[in-house]
Amino acid sequence: MSTTDDRPSADADGPEEPTNRPVPADHFREWVSRPYVRRIIVITVVLTLVIIPMAWLTLHFMNLSGAPASPIMSEIEKTMFVFTVVSAPLMAITLAILLYSIFGWGRVSGDKPPMQESPAIRGNRTATILWISVTSVLAFFLVVWGMIELATISAYSYGATPASDQPNSQKPLVVNVTGQQWVWTFEYPDYQGVTSATLVVPKDRPIYFNVTSKDVVHNFWAVEMGIKIDANPGAVTNTGVTPTKLGTFNIRCAELCGLHHAYMETSMKVVKPDEFDSWIREMGGRRTA
Amino acid sequence: MSTATVHEHVDVPQPPQHGRPGGYLRRASILTGLVGGIGLALVVYWVGSLWLVPWGTTNAVTNLQVGADALWAATFAGWVIGFMAGIGAFAGPIRWALGRDLTHADAEYLAGRDQGKWRYWRYTTDHKVVGVQYLVMTLILFGVGGFLAMLIRTELGVTWAEVFSPDFYNSIIGTHGIVMIIAMIIAITGPLGNFVVPIMIGARDMAFPRLNALSFWLLFAAVPPLIASLFMGGIRDGWSVYQPLSAQAPTGGVGYQITIITFAISTGIASVNLITTTVKMRARGMTWNRVPVFAIGIIASSVMGLIWFPMFQYSQIMSLSDRMISTSFFNPLGGGSVWLYENLFWLLGHPEVYVIVVPATAALMEIVVVFMRKPLFSYKIAVAGFAGIVGISSIVWVHHMYMTGWAPSTNYPFMLSTEMISIPFGFLVLVLLGTIWRGKAWARLPMLAVYAVIWNKVVGGITGVYLSDTPVDQYMHGSMFVVAHFHFMLMGAGLFGAMAAISFWFPKMTARTFDERIGSIGFWTAFIGFQVTFFSMFVAGLQGQPRRVLQFDGAFNVSNWISTIGAYVIGIGMLIFLAAIIVSWRRGPAAPANPWGSKSLEWQVETPVPLENFPVLPVVTSDPYDYGVPDPYEVKEPAEAEDAKVGAP
Structure with a gap:
């Protein structure tokens, strides 16, 4: 009678004795070879390819009222695009399983509970690990992407602060934005208190906004610029943008502010620097700093 | 799955009878409640108008007489207290304080024994009666909210x-919002949590039957101030009633605040009751891994409600005191x-979405196992998903x-937590898909x-991931995209989930068969209309339409x-579904x-379910998902064979 245990120990260096335990790769190959798995994979791939063009469609809708007019908006659209592409496979596999369940694995009808039972699958380690790791990796990717993008657009918004020592054309233009029921007022402190009901800014120069409100919470939304910040009574919030496109753009209030909230909108004109200077002169402004 | 134990008769010692049995408890009903409520409201209004207004100071912001707000707040509070007193909510505690406890006969009378349909109009403690009351209340609230939605569209x-x-217009969007939020919060936990959960876990009633009645009738009392506010200038500030806009609101705003304060008490009571019931009243043998997943979902939802609803309540109490006595919290x-x-509001505001979606998802799991004839894919993952949602949902509110x-640098951590919540949410989708996997559906x-x-849920979830990302939110925040997203979650997952759940448990609740033909027509009409309405709304949001506007570019x-057009289709579909409910019920x-x-x-209990549900309490020997046949594809676990070959023990 042998007293040695001849089973291979876990840390043995030698080749394992052949057993009938399927190695994971074989198991996976067997699983993938099942007809329904193949079909679901095919449907998933097809649906993914169908859903991915939605990313362009999304951008098309976002651009209907005007293409991005600032680097911030371009970054936002890029993020929308990436998110749609990344979530396409998840959406596709969910939809594929639902569709295959309805049309592939068959249905029973009738008034009485079906006599035929389905396979008793209680858990599947591989599927669970796969699902959780894929969703976690995707979520993690999206978080990292989002943080990088947030840092990027924050740099665009706040990177050039008024204090920075730069030539005039690069120095941020400060605009004090005041919301009140139900109009926006824009004040240019650099130009001896020029005030205007529409926002006029020069192209390619950083604009720095000090936003506040006289009464209730408003939200300053320069749509095509991709910036948005609440205008709070009793506090000043900041945002900033460098417009890179000439034209007239929308400013809307995006926070319910009472009776005429719907009409609390104005326009933002991005003009050439020399046109801006002449506009300032027209408004009776004079450079103070 | 369960066996009966031998039932031995035990004489329960009874408290001594004082005077006539029952006393006021036997006369109280909704009629005495209305008399009490309206009566006290009138008295308070009369006394208040003598004293409150002349002493009122003028509010600095609104130039309104503070006294008028205080007067109406007191009147509404008078209605709530008077109604609760009239319907007999305080009779039990008063008797107890006087040393006259309820006899067994009283308790049975209070549970609605031998009172026919009249028991639905009374302070009845039977959990099944409360469940049916909640169901009717939910339907009424959905009717009101849905009508307002049609006006908005x-x-x-x-x-x-x-x-x-x-x-x-601003009043109807605000009222639509809050009515629907209240309706959705109670839509599953109210009717099904009360009716189904105690039977599901093998209990004779809830842990605190009188609190159960209290929670329903508080909800009932909370609604009239909300409706009244529509006629007093309305809630013009959206359902979020942001300050200081709500300080400008006409007196109707007080109705909102009293409603929320009352409703929060009702929710807290109901949550405590449901949690205690599931923790303490389970049948013998129902260990934690055998509790039906629906009960777990209801607990998860109740825990979130219990922890976070007070924040909403505080915010409204503080708003009310800003209005009434010139404090200046906000x-x-x-x-x-x-x-x-905003912080206080969203501390509830976000978990509340999960308060609604989690029980709906849990109900879907109960449905899938039965119609697939398969066990739940993984009970543990489902519970882990609920637990993860409860945990993470408390640290995501700043994404609103x-x-x-407020604090731009917090956008980074809250973006992380918000996107992380998609992982436990994914657990729930995994369990649903895994249970569907390879099943032959009973259609x-x-x-x-x-x-x-x-x-x-998938559409709502994915668009939620967009919004959780700060750069994207910088474009989408306050736009119609947000509106479409949360309707996909609250209506698409919550309300349609509740419709699925109601059509599933309808035969047990009403003892009638649900008319599936009419019901299906209604359901699918509403579903198609829903897709049209809200996909189109996504487009409006992408284009840059702000929400809560009545005219636009x-x-x-x-x-x-x-x-x-889609919204009208939803309306028609919902009316057909409602007709199916009414016709089947009658x-x-x-x-x-x-x-x-x-x-x-x-x-397993008979239909209609008798008072106290079980003649003999069941003993549970397995979880309720014991369906299915051995998997033909299953590779036989080779470990035993191998171990046998090498002679291992």
């Missing part, structure tokens, strides 16, 4: 004119902060405040509805027209005890 569809005045002129309000400028309305709800016309054929062949406990 009418205004938005008529792009060339103002149908309503801006003030009235008034910047007095040193208050609007951000404080990305654009408020009945509840099952087909599950497919629809999973689709909605011509660029948004087309998507709004499509949305409005004239449907009697339902068998277990029409679906379910193995869960609630289907």
Whole structure:
């Protein structure tokens, strides 16, 4: 009678004795070879390819009222695009399983509970690990992407602060934005208190906004610029943008502010620097700093 | 799955009878409640108008007489207290304080024994009666909210004119919002949590039957101030009633605040009751891994409600005191902060979404197992998903405040937590898909509805991931995209999930068979209308339409027209579904005890369910998901064979 245990120990260096335990790769190959798995994979791939063009469609809708007019908006659209592409496979596999369940694995009808039972699958380690790791990796990717993008657009918004020592054309233009029921007022402190009901800014120069409100919470939304910040009574919030496109753009209030909230909108004109200077002169402004 | 134990008769010692049995408890009903409520409200109004207004100081912001707000707040509070006293909510505690405890006969009378339909109009403690009361209340609230939704879509569809005045439009969006939020919060936990959960876990009633009645009648009392506010200037500030806008609101705003304060008490009581019931009253043998997943979902939802609802309540109490007695919690002129309000509000505001979605998802799981004839894919992962959602949902609220400028640097951690919540949410989708996997579906309305709800949930989930990302939110915040997203979650997952759940448990609750033909027509009409409405609304949001506006740029016309048409289709579908409920309830054929062949406990009791549910309490020997045949594909676990070969023990 042998007293040695001849089973291979876990840390043995030698080749394992052949057993009938399927190695994971074989198991996976067997699983993938099942007809329904193949079909679901095919449907998933097809649906993914169908859903991915939605990313362009999304951008098309976002651009209907005007293409991005600032680097911030371009970054936002890029993020929308990436998110749609990344979530396409998840959406596709969910939809594929639902569709295959309805049309592939068959249905029973009738008034009485079906006599035929389905396979008793209680858990599947591989599927669970796969699902959780894929969703976690995707979520993690999206978080990292989002943080990088947030840092990027924050740099665009706040990177050039008024204090920075730069030539005039690069120095941020400060605009004090005041919301009140139900109009926006824009004040240019650099130009001896020029005030205007529409926002006029020069192209390619950083604009720095000090936003506040006289009464209730408003939200300053320069749509095509991709910036948005609440205008709070009793506090000043900041945002900033460098417009890179000439034209007239929308400013809307995006926070319910009472009776005429719907009409609390104005326009933002991005003009050439020399046109801006002449506009300032027209408004009776004079450079103070 | 369960066996009966031998029932031995035990004489329960009874407290001594004092005077006539029952006393006021036997006379109270909704009629005495109305008399009490209206009576006390009138008295308070009369006394208050003598004293409150002349002493009132003038509010600095609004130039309103503070006294008028205080007067109406007191009147509404008088209504609530008077109604509760009239219906007999305080009779029990008073008797107990006087040393006259309820006899067993009293308790049975209070539970509605031998009172026929009249018991639905009384302070009845039977959990099944409370469940049915909640169901009817939910339907009424959905009716009111849905009607207001039709008005909103009418205004938005008529792009060339103002149908309503801006003030009235703002009132209907606010009222629609809060009525629907209240309806959704109670839609599953109220009717099904109360009716089904105690039977499901093998209990005779809830842990605190009188608190159960209290929670329902508080909800009932909370609604009239909300409706009254529509006629007193309305809630013009959206359902979020941000400060300081709500400080400008006419006196109707007080109705909102009293409603929320009352409703929060009702929710807290109901949550405590449901949690205690499931923790303490489970049948013998129902260990934690055998509790039906629906009960777990209800607990998860209740825990979130219990922890976070008080925040909403505080915010409204503070708003009320800002209005009434010139404190300035939220008034910047007095040193208050609007951000404080926003934080308090969203501390509930976000978990509340999960309060709604989690029980709906848990109900889907109960449905899928029965109609697939398969066990739940993984009980542990489902529970882990619920637990993860409960945990993470408490640290995500700031994503509603990305654009408020409160603390821009917190956008990073809250973006992380918000996107992380998609992982436990993914667990729930995994369990649903895993249970569907390879099953042969019994194609009945509840099952087909599950497919629809999973689709909605995925759309809502993915658009939620967009919004959780701060840069994208910088464009989307406050736009119609947000509106479409949360309707996919609250309506697509919540309401359609509730419709699935109601059509599933309808035979048990009403003892009638649900008319699936009419019900299906209604469900699918509403579903198609829903997709049209809200996909079109996504487009409007992408284009840049702000929410809560009644007139807008011509660029948004087309998507709004499509949305409005879709909304009318939803309206028609919902009316058909409602008709199916009413027709089946009144004239449907009697339902068998277990029409679906379910193995869960609630289907093992007879229909209609008798008072105290079980003649003999069951003993549970397995979880309720014991369906299915061995998997033909299953590779036989080779470990035993191998071990046998090498002679291991």
